[in-house]
Amino acid sequence: MSDELDRLPDTEPVKDPGLPEHQYRPSDVDEAQATRAERQISGMFTVATLLLIGFCVAYIMIDKDQTFLGWSAMNFTLGATLGGAMLLMGVGIIQWAKKLMGDHEMVELRHPAGSTAEDRVDTLKDLNDGINESGFGRRPLIRRTLFLSMGALALPTVILLRDMGPLPYGHKNTVWKKGMRVVNDVAGTPIKPSDLQVGQLVNAEPAIMYETDEDGHPVLHGTELLQEKSKAAVIVVRMRPEDISPAKGRENWGVDGILCYSKICTHVGCPISLWEQQTHHLLCPCHQSTFDLADNGKVVFGPAHRPLPQLPLAVDADGYLIAVSDFTEIVAPSYPELARDQKRLDDKS
């Protein structure tokens, strides 16, 4: 709107000091300097071209297993040539702009950002014409059903999100059950109490993870194995029995100072096994929740709200560590319906 410019006062309260006197660059006043700068800049562009050819040569010629100062020779050369070429091109362009391109002060007045009044009227008219012709306002049934279907578009998202993983507590807690052996993770070997020294940590799994059926196929495999593993993973630790203070009803959950806890943090479910053998503290690396394993997995620091679930242990006839039952607390990160599901779990047992 040109009238806005017209409304500016003719006399300003502070006198416009104007622009300072223009100062020239060496290359503006001395032709030899300008030629020198030109040669410099074109030299940089030429070297950049050579480096880019060097990039192609290196890519074809250098063996990918060759090393240079402990780095991959090929990656190093590719990075050095390509990076060098781009750097030289950039420096060249800046030099060009600073030394040779036009160098005079320009004044550009700010213009109002809005469209002109005519444009606004035209746009509104076009929009209203469209609405009238489509009958959007006159046919409410179409309009409402359109909004309905757009709302329904959110349903598949909700359903898909809900099925992204297993619910923390579905029909059962974990695959642990009475008599299942505690086996060493990776190796799958059962564990005897005498295998463990005071201060020992064993990353363990339920034996079913390593069992096969009569055809020799693993009992659990694929997604199911991973899902069960993500809930049933445990750590077995041994402390001096006199250091442990078991809660009421948990006095016989350990074997000679050997205790078993869930590996799943009760905060957001990270696997934890940062065990400090002298303080008996277990630290979660994600948000620093710290659990005291000598004190029933009590939270001693951090955002976790529930103690770490403990798995009651016993020894079977062959002398190997077994679970007495499944976890009595829900193994999962905390979630809104946890109290309800814990109650369901308590009722079942």
Added chain:
Amino acid sequence: MRKLSTRRRHPLAGIVVMLLALGVVGGVYSVVAPEPAKAETVSAQDVKAGRQLFLIGCASCHGKNASGIETKRGGNYGPSLIGVGAAAVDFQVGTGRMPMAKSAPQAPVKDPEYTAEETKQLAAYIATLGPGPAIPDDEYTDISGKSARQISEGGEFFRTNCTACHNSVGAGGALPGGKYAPKLDGVSAKHIAEAMMTGPQQMPVFSDDVITPEDKSNIIAYIKAVQDQPNYGGMAGGGLGPVSEGLFTWIIGIGGLLIAAIWIGAHGARVKKK
């Protein structure tokens, strides 16, 4: 040569050839054969010398009988060393962690105070106090002939048991209260094996019954294999992970670029001449 070949049917020729062959085989074997693993010989002299060193350098914290000194609050001034075994002494003294320079949440690695001979004598003395793990032999530390399968198996054990504290490439990590898991770069195979066997400081024990000597040597082979890998990505930045690397890129990298851009904009030669 003709003379030699004319006697090839001599009755003694067979015996001579056989003796020669035996000589060659024996000679070659004695050169090529690996030296038999010598058991670390410990004499009564070593134990005596070790006790002297202990009384001078260690007893002030660990007690004159190495049974530890308790503080008034029931904590440990220096823990009991009875039953910790030679491996624990070799690790703690051999890596310079002991003797501690000052009281701190954790004894850091530093240049060893004792020579290899003195460390051996100290270990010999402590080993006599009670049964404990001995200094590991080649079964744990010899990783020369490890196959790719064994190394990847060692990697599985490493990721399950070690990465929680030591990071997936052994770069180390922080623990509560000023403690930390040290980086494994440049730690000798013997010291890694000893740490697994004895559980120094806050580190848990990984006994041979659960993580077998073969598993341990596979883990060591994996650590060494990871460290010997050429760095295809350029500078690793300590391998500390995306958070520290991102922080570095945003603050030092992008910040540096900003400063460079401002510098470029602010500078330019001007002359008074017209």
